[in-house]
Amino acid sequence: MSVISSLTIRRPDDWHVHLRDGDVLAGVAHYTARQFARAIVMPNLSPPVTDTASAIAYRDRIKAAVPAELDFTPLMTCYLTDSTDPDEIAQGYASGVFTAAKLYPANATTNSASGVSDIYKLSAVLGRMQEIGMPLLIHGEVTDHDVDIFDREKVFIERTLKRVVADFPDLKIVFEHITTADAVEFVNQSGPNVAATITPQHLHINRNAMLVGGIRPHAYCLPVAKRELHRLALVKAATSGSKKYFLGTDSAPHSQSAKENSCGCAGIFNAPYALESYLAVFDAEGAIDKFEAFASENGPNFYSLPLNKGTVTLTKREVQVPSTIDANGTTVVPFHAGDSLEWAVDRVT
Numbered sequence: 001m002s003v004i005s006s007l008t009i010r011r012p013d014d015w016h017v018h019l020r021d022g023d024v025l026a027g028v029a030h031y032t033a034r035q036f037a038r039a040i041v042m043p044n045l046s047p048p049v050t051d052t053a054s055a056i057a058y059r060d061r062i063k064a065a066v067p068a069e070l071d072f073t074p075l076m077t078c079y080l081t082d083s084t085d086p087d088e089i090a091q092g093y094a095s096g097v098f099t100a101a102k103l104y105p106a107n108a109t110t111n112s113a114s115g116v117s118d119i120y121k122l123s124a125v126l127g128r129m130q131e132i133g134m135p136l137l138i139h140g141e142v143t144d145h146d147v148d149i150f151d152r153e154k155v156f157i158e159r160t161l162k163r164v165v166a167d168f169p170d171l172k173i174v175f176e177h178i179t180t181a182d183a184v185e186f187v188n189q190s191g192p193n194v195a196a197t198i199t200p201q202h203l204h205i206n207r208n209a210m211l212v213g214g215i216r217p218h219a220y221c222l223p224v225a226k227r228e229l230h231r232l233a234l235v236k237a238a239t240s241g242s243k244k245y246f247l248g249t250d251s252a253p254h255s256q257s258a259k260e261n262s263c264g265c266a267g268i269f270n271a272p273y274a275l276e277s278y279l280a281v282f283d284a285e286g287a288i289d290k291f292e293a294f295a296s297e298n299g300p301n302f303y304s305l306p307l308n309k310g311t312v313t314l315t316k317r318e319v320q321v322p323s324t325i326d327a328n329g330t331t332v333v334p335f336h337a338g339d340s341l342e343w344a345v346d347r348v349t
């Protein structure tokens with residue numbers, strides 16, 4: 001077997017990213033724009049992006065924050081609340097402002113306090129989205145206090161997702177940042193209108209990375225990393241060649257001080273070395289031939305968007321990940337901080 005030392009793939013997209021706003025936006029957006037041609041931008045600002053006007057304004061701020069020489073298109077999402085208007089969603093989608101709508105169960109994660117308290121209040125919205133083919137993106141965790149945090153994704157499938165899929169059988173659903181074998185099984189058993197994104201961190205780490213030998217706040221994100229058997233199921237799904245799985249980094253920068261804190265924020269900043277991080281997993285699995293579909297084809301095909309024309313070339317060469325990154329005045333600790341990765345992004349066309 002020959003050893004692959006260089007890989008050129010169609011330019012990929014990131015189907016789930018937090019670019020934040022203000023100074024941090026200007027400090028992080030170029031990392032995403034350098035690697036990815038498009039990105040699905042999460043709307044969980046404070047206040048969240050809940051209508052077309054605020055999405056247009058946020059899209060303009062993102063475009064202004066990306067260096068002009070980079071070819072990058074932000075794809076905007078609408079944050080669903082209990083009072084979302086189906087017409088607003090449909091008009092935003094028809095006019096090309098919204099690519100998808102995002103469901104955060106209320107208080108599930110960072111900036112989700114205005115999220116949905118009961119998904120059945122959204123029936124009219126979900127029905128309209130099904131009709132027009134607009135994807136629903138879901139942070140799939142229950143928030144009930146009696147449910148253990150390590151079980152919140154599994155219980156969400158049982159209590160909520162199964163009913164949503166049954167009631168809206170043609171609705172396009174992306175089960176975002178999945179973390180369990182249960183989610184993989186659910187997605188595999190569902191129809192072609194149900195897909196999932198997988199983050200690099202959930203392919204690399206299990207919950208030991210967070211808790212063994214001291215508490216590691218930079219390995220903490222939501223949904224929280226689970227047992228090794230779940231990580232293995234995610235690696236198998238991502239590298240399987242199934243069209244249902246695609247790249248979504250969930251890069252979610254928080255300042256070093258907000259993470260290294262007695263109540264540390266959830267979120268891992270992986271944008272600077274996202275492709276290098278994913279490719280390490282595919283390489284270790286002997287599945288480099290499946291990488292392009294996961295990174296560059298399955299996402300656009302699911303969203304019914306054209307494939308990118310450009311390419312990115314990665315070379316097998318060691319890169320050192322810095323211990324911190326200055327995001328325009330905010331110090332952020334990146335994923336793999338202080339470690340080295342075996343692949344480097346060399347050329348983007």
Ligand SMILES: NC(=O)N[C@@H](CC(=O)O)C(=O)O
Pocket residue numbers: 018044109110111139220221222223250252253266267268
């Ligand atoms: N993933 C995270 O741990 N955090 C995200 C929110 C999210 O995607 O749930 C964030 O915005 O910080």
Ligand SMILES: [Zn+2]
Pocket residue numbers: 109139176177222223
């Ligand atoms: Zn989330």
Ligand SMILES: [Zn+2]
Pocket residue numbers: 016017018042250252
């Ligand atoms: Zn996210």
